[in-house]
Amino acid sequence: MAERSVVETRDLTKTYGDGAEVVALAGVNLAIRRGEFVAIVGPSGSGKSTLLNMLGALDRPTRGEVIIDGSPLTKVKDLDRFRSQMVGFVFQTHNLIPTLNARENVEVPMYEGTLSAGKRRERASGLLHMVGLGDRQEALPNQLSGGQRQRVAIARALANNPAIVLADEPTGNLDSKTTGEILELLNALNREQGTTLIVVTHNAQVARAARRVIALRDGQVLRDLPVTSAFESDLIDFKNSSLGQAILHGNGLPGDLAACAPALRQLLERM
Numbered sequence: 001m002a003e004r005s006v007v008e009t010r011d012l013t014k015t016y017g018d019g020a021e022v023v024a025l026a027g028v029n030l031a032i033r034r035g036e037f038v039a040i041v042g043p044s045g046s047g048k049s050t051l052l053n054m055l056g057a058l059d060r061p062t063r064g065e066v067i068i069d070g071s072p073l074t075k076v077k078d079l080d081r082f083r084s085q086m087v088g089f090v091f092q093t094h095n096l097i098p099t100l101n102a103r104e105n106v107e108v109p110m111y112e113g114t115l116s117a118g119k120r121r122e123r124a125s126g127l128l129h130m131v132g133l134g135d136r137q138e139a140l141p142n143q144l145s146g147g148q149r150q151r152v153a154i155a156r157a158l159a160n161n162p163a164i165v166l167a168d169e170p171t172g173n174l175d176s177k178t179t180g181e182i183l184e185l186l187n188a189l190n191r192e193q194g195t196t197l198i199v200v201t202h203n204a205q206v207a208r209a210a211r212r213v214i215a216l217r218d219g220q221v222l223r224d225l226p227v228t229s230a231f232e233s234d235l236i237d238f239k240n241s242s243l244g245q246a247i248l249h250g251n252g253l254p255g256d257l258a259a260c261a262p263a264l265r266q267l268l269e270r271m
Ligand SMILES: Nc1ncnc2c1ncn2[C@@H]1O[C@H](COP(=O)(O)OP(=O)(O)O)[C@@H](O)[C@H]1O
Pocket: 016, 017, 022, 023, 024, 042, 043, 044, 045, 046, 047, 048, 049, 050, 051
C-alpha cells in the first residue's frame, strides 16, 4: 500500500489584495511522503514563499487545502500548537533572540510542550551537538558566524521533533563554502533522522542536494521531478536556447566560450 503523504495540497490557491488581485498560488496539488528531501525552485515572485507559508500554517489559503500528516489545516483547532509540534521553520535570516545564548534559543519552541526545564536543556544541548555546536552552547548569536547561527536555527527547528522542516532560502545569506556545510547538515538530518525537508531555494547547489525538485512558475507547478531528471531537463532547455545551439554548432561564440565549447558540446550532445 502506498505510504500516506505527510504533506498534501489540493487545489491550493492564494490571492493577495482585493480589486487588482495578485495570484500568488494558482491551484497547486502536491503530495510529499515522509522522509523526502524536496527543493522548491523558481524565479522570484513565483510563489515559493507563499507555498511554504501555507504548508506551515503561517497564512491561510484563499481556496483549496493543506493536509499535514492526515489533518486538513482548516480542521485544526489550535494552529499555534500545531505549528510548534508539527513544523520546524528555518528562514534566510535566522531570527535568533539576541539576548539568549545558543542553547536557550533552541529551548524556546519547547516551552509550549511538557518537558521539564532539565529535559529541555538536555535536549537543546543534544541538538546543538548534533549540528556541530556542542562547544558553543553558551555563545550569544552575535558571537557566532553566519553559518553557526544558521546551525542554531536548524537545531531550534528540530526542537519539538517536527514531522516536517520547512526552510525558506536557508543559505541565502551564506557564502558557498558555508552553504555546502549547511547542506551537508541538512542532508545528514534527512538521511540519518529521516526528517522530511522542504527547502525553498534559487541556488542550484542547494537544489542538487535534494532528491526531488518542484519548479514553480506564476504560482503553478511547472515541473515536479527527481533531482537527476530536473537537471537533465534544465540542460535540455539550455540545449534548445540560442546559446546552447551556438555551442552545439560551434558558431558565433566569443573567445572564452569558444575555448570551453568542446566540453560543453559533449555534455549537450548527451541530452
Ligand atoms: N503579503 C503580500 N501582499 C501582496 N502580494 C504578495 C504578498 N506576498 C507575496 N505577494 C505576491 O505574490 C507573488 C508570490 O510571492 P512569493 O511567494 O513571495 O514569491 P517567491 O518566494 O517565489 O519570490 C508575488 O507576485 C508577490 O509580489
